[in-house]
Amino acid sequence: MKGNKQIDITIVGTGFTGVFATHKFTSLGYSVQTLEAGDGIGGTWYWNRYPGARTDSESYVYQYFFSEELLEEWNWEEKFPAQEETERYLNFVAEKFDLKKFMRFKSKVIEAKFLEESNCWKVATEDGYEIQSQFLLMGSGLLSKAQLPDIEGIEKFTGKILHTSQWPKEDLSLDKKNVGIIGTGATGIQVIQSIAPKVKHLTVFQRTPNYTIPMNNPKFSQQKMEELKRQYPEIKQTRQNTFAGFFYDFESSFHELNQQERLACMEKYWKEGSLSFWIGQFPEIFFEEEANREISQFVRNKIRSRVNDPITAEKLIPKDYGFGTRRVPLETNYYEVYNQPHVSLVDVKTNTINKIKGNKVILNDQEISLDILILATGFDAGTGALTAIDLYGKDGRLLRDDWKQNGVSTFLGMQVHGYPNMFLVNAPMSPGAAFCNVPTCVDQQVTWIENCIKHVLSKGKNAIEPSKISEKKWGEHHDEVAESTLVHKTDSWYTGTNVKGKARRVIPYCGGVGEYKNKCDEVTANDFIDCQIY
Numbered sequence: 288m289k290g291n292k293q294i295d296i297t298i299v300g301t302g303f304t305g306v307f308a309t310h311k312f313t314s315l316g317y318s319v320q321t322l323e324a325g326d327g328i329g330g331t332w333y334w335n336r337y338p339g340a341r342t343d344s345e346s347y348v349y350q351y352f353f354s355e356e357l358l359e360e361w362n363w364e365e366k367f368p369a370q371e372e373t374e375r376y377l378n379f380v381a382e383k384f385d386l387k388k389f390m391r392f393k394s395k396v397i398e399a400k401f402l403e404e405s406n407c408w409k410v411a412t413e414d415g416y417e418i419q420s421q422f423l424l425m426g427s428g429l430l431s432k433a434q435l436p437d438i439e440g441i442e443k444f445t446g447k448i449l450h451t452s453q454w455p456k457e458d459l460s461l462d463k464k465n466v467g468i469i470g471t472g473a474t475g476i477q478v479i480q481s482i483a484p485k486v487k488h489l490t491v492f493q494r495t496p497n498y499t500i501p502m503n504n505p506k507f508s509q510q511k512m513e514e515l516k517r518q519y520p521e522i523k524q525t526r527q528n529t530f531a532g533f534f535y536d537f538e539s540s541f542h543e544l545n546q547q548e549r550l551a552c553m554e555k556y557w558k559e560g561s562l563s564f565w566i567g568q569f570p571e572i573f574f575e576e577e578a579n580r581e582i583s584q585f586v587r588n589k590i591r592s593r594v595n596d597p598i599t600a601e602k603l604i605p606k607d608y609g610f611g612t613r614r615v616p617l618e619t620n621y622y623e624v625y626n627q628p629h630v631s632l633v634d635v636k637t638n639t640i641n642k643i644k645g646n647k648v649i650l651n652d653q654e655i656s657l658d659i660l661i662l663a664t665g666f667d668a669g670t671g672a673l674t675a676i677d678l679y680g681k682d683g684r685l686l687r688d689d690w691k692q693n694g695v696s697t698f699l700g701m702q703v704h705g706y707p708n709m710f711l712v713n714a715p716m717s718p719g720a721a722f723c724n725v726p727t728c729v730d731q732q733v734t735w736i737e738n739c740i741k742h743v744l745s746k747g748k749n750a751i752e753p754s755k756i757s758e759k760k761w762g763e764h765h766d767e768v769a770e771s772t773l774v775h776k777t778d779s780w781y782t783g784t785n786v787k788g789k790a791r792r793v794i795p796y797c798g799g800v801g802e803y804k805n806k807c808d809e810v811t812a813n814d815f816i817d818c819q820i821y
């Protein structure tokens with residue numbers, strides 16, 4: 288079926304970005320078509336329905352603030368909601384604002400081509416649908432292209448094998464099964480702590496241990512929700528100006544406190560049970576080796592105290608990178624899992640997975656038979672969803688080739704030279720690519736895009752793209768900030784090292800959400816002088 292409609296904006300994805308952008312642009316009177324690969328709303332919260340999936344962001348900030356009515360009507364059940372509640376919330380928003388009529392599901396975008404003669408994008412989906420629009424907004428997600436491990440024989444595994452982001456909607460029974468899981472990132476940790484009580488035997492294949500923080504996740508009473516709602520106006524204001532888009536910001540300087548005071552401060556944040564221990568305590572975590580060492584040691588001791596077997600404890604403690612230089616997951620009873628006799632931890636750095644044969648994982652010195660193998664092996668982050676699509680800009684250039692040959696390059700993480708009228712959200716070189724509470728950055732970036740489009744149209748023009756020089760300057764600024772942090776020294780998806788052949792570069796903008804917003808606002812205030820408008 289072909290749609291030859293000419294509309295204003297095509298939006299890709301129905302996660303937090305797509306739902307918000309669909310609401311914003313349709314309520315401003317633009318004609319919009321939103322395309323979604325899945326058969327439902329939710330993006331990350333549609334696909335990642337693995338056991339234990341839940342947010343690491345507090346519900347009362349991990350939400351939209353654009354409608355007083357919505358804020359009043361929706362009541363969160365928990366501080367850190369599970370996948371099901373977050374997916375339900377996004378559906379509630381879509382129903383409330385009648386957005387589904389603008390959305391086309393089971394419509395995986397495979398190609399988008401900029402037509403220079405008409406300054407339009409022609410967008411094609413896997414099922415043969417085509418649409419043309421003046422603007423293209425990519426809300427395809429920063430963590431949506433699954434990264435599968437390159438292990439000999441994996442495709443012939445005779446048990447059940449699945450990546451966590453492809454978990455089926457119907458119940459997958461793990462009861463009394465021999466289950467293996469590869470990966471101990473934020474996803475793996477949630478899966479492991481959730482399924483350990485159900486399975487017959489669980490083998491965790493760990494390459495790099497993670498630092499974590501214990502999650503404090505109370506259920507909310509009606510009274511608590513009312514109290515939180517009274518704080519919404521303040522949370523709404525505060526989140527745009529903090530380092531990571533939350534309602535808290537770095538509180539103290541590491542150096543202003545003596546060691547005793549620092550210890551007391553760390554204990555206080557530890558009890559808080561949220562990411563504030565990481566992105567709301569000492570900024571030096573990100574910049575100074577010495578400060579980072581002391582904080583890392585504090586967390587290592589916490590882990591050590593929870594694992595009975597000292598050898599297992601040492602395997603679970605990160606030694607070769609500092610706390611917070613990779614994404615810090617929250618956990619619940621994760622370490623206690625390893626105190627149970629039916630759970631084994633395999634360090635695949637020393638006991639390599641050589642191949643998979645039949646239903647067996649063949650290690651250097653062991654063979655393990657499994658019924659189910661779970662791949663919690665992460666994502667080709669930031670770039671993956673964009674380079675998976677054949678995205679053609681001016682002169683037939685292909686984004687995938689451009690970024691492979693010249694490295695990733697964006698202006699503010701939202702536009703790319705040579706790809707006019709295309710806008711990216713939570714993409715590389717913006718804080719939303721990792722260092723942002725997603726809805727905060729969605730709100731800020733989509734609002735910036737709205738102003739940009741308004742500007743083009745108010746000038747009677749047809750297209751906008753950043754100049755090559757502005758993009759280059761943004762890249763230099765991005766790298767300068769990134770290289771002042773400890774993040775760029777650590778291997779992880781933040782630096783792209785989890786994907787073979789991907790050039791090492793810090794993906795998210797590390798200057799903070801508040802600082803980033805100021806820079807975006809300057810571009811708007813200067814009438815988009817950094818861009819070519821024609």
Ligand code: NAP
Pocket residue numbers: 341342343344430435436437469470471472473474475477492493494495614635663664665666780785
């Ligand atoms: P991830 O952090 O990239 O972790 C992937 C894991 O798989 C790592 O432990 C990695 O080891 C391992 N791995 C990959 N390939 C492997 C191989 N061939 N052999 C052995 N181990 C292998 O991915 P993720 O856990 O899916 O999390 C990605 C991001 O999603 C998170 O950082 C977070 O931002 C987001 N997330 C958020 C939540 C939440 O809010 N609660 C939950 C889940 C995910 P190495 O470290 O050695 O590469």
